Amino acid sequence: MDAKEMIARRAAQELRDRTLVNLGIGLPTLVARFVPPGLHVAFQSENGILGFGARPPEGMEDPNLTDAGGGFIGAEPGAASFDSAMSFALIRGGHLDMTVLGGLQVDAAGRLANWMVPGQLVPGMGGAMDLVTGARRVIIAMQHAARGESKIVPRLSLPPTAERRVDLVITDLAVIEPTPDGLLLRECAPGISVAEIVAATAAPLIIPDVVPDMPLGGGR
């Protein structure tokens, strides 16, 4: 199992039955592959559909049925489509139960930066600012470090996506819960020690007496 799959599998353990969930582009889209059996989750794509499904077989794609990255998708029974204003009313209006997004940095206050690196990489925020502001739960699924540098930092050096404290950060090393008192280490990745996580994390961590291993669900 590679790091991305492990992060996606752990994030999938946060899914709850009969909820509306938005997955960001990149790593978070993998979460849809690991929905625990028996759960009915409706995935929203902010370009205007709720209840989308897997990409149809080659030759059966509908050019008018795509995800937020422009890739072909399918639709599950009960799916609904809508315009962009309605899509963001769902996101901003408290109707979206959870979003899983990628991140460039999360800081000790639980703030997220994920939309630009000034002067270098400026993809734009797309729907990210609305998602972080409006979703009931915000889960960040990302690598713990990039080019050897911790992405979990004392204070953001990149422009924040929102003021809101995110609810959970899932990386290839750990599960961390931002709390009003700071970043609480909740779980270790299999085979990773607390000391290794502390050494790889630039921000201070609150370490409970017992830190269990990440549950990754069954299946494949």
Place this chain on the structure above:
Amino acid sequence: MRKSISAAEAAAMIPDGARLMIAGFVAVGSPERIIDALVARSARGLTVIANDTARPGLGIGKLIEAGCVARAIVSHIGTNPVTQRKMLAGEVEVELVPQGTLAERVRAGGAGLGGVLTPTGLGTLVAEGKQVIEVEGRPYLLEAPLRADFALLHAQEADHEFNLTYRLTATNFNPIMALAADCVIAEAMETVPVGVIPPDAVRTPGLLVDHLLERMH
């Protein structure tokens, strides 16, 4: 029965320097025929209000590559490296707007509202220079309405009175942009007689649509 126009006639109506709303999401639901005609007539200095600038060779990406666009008001340019390069080189001015804020600013522009109050963007670069207004104890950013000279739409069906329908995720910004411009030009996949689209299925009433492109040949 109303008369259709050619894509070239549509492009000729749109002067250099015009402010355009162009529907679509990574070009899905974008009016490709009108875009091609704007590229063919070498339009210059356009301001484009849209979700994104698609990809090179696709949708609004074609306008960017051909040098038609001076300014883009969009939520995302990550799918188009040409836009990113031109922005960093100072050839295209890019104003980034959160996607939900963009949708509501367009909606406000078309609905006669003086703006929207949204929590999105508080405490970020988006809030710079904007008024924060407290309502029932919560802070919101005041975001101004957006309007344009032209809205360029892509519909699934258009009937002979220019009533429009849209399909699935090709809907996106089409219905809200239809209200927010002085002149609305649409192209459709199918042109059908009046009555084929039941009133409940009409997403944009034909009275809002000034011009419809002739059917695809």
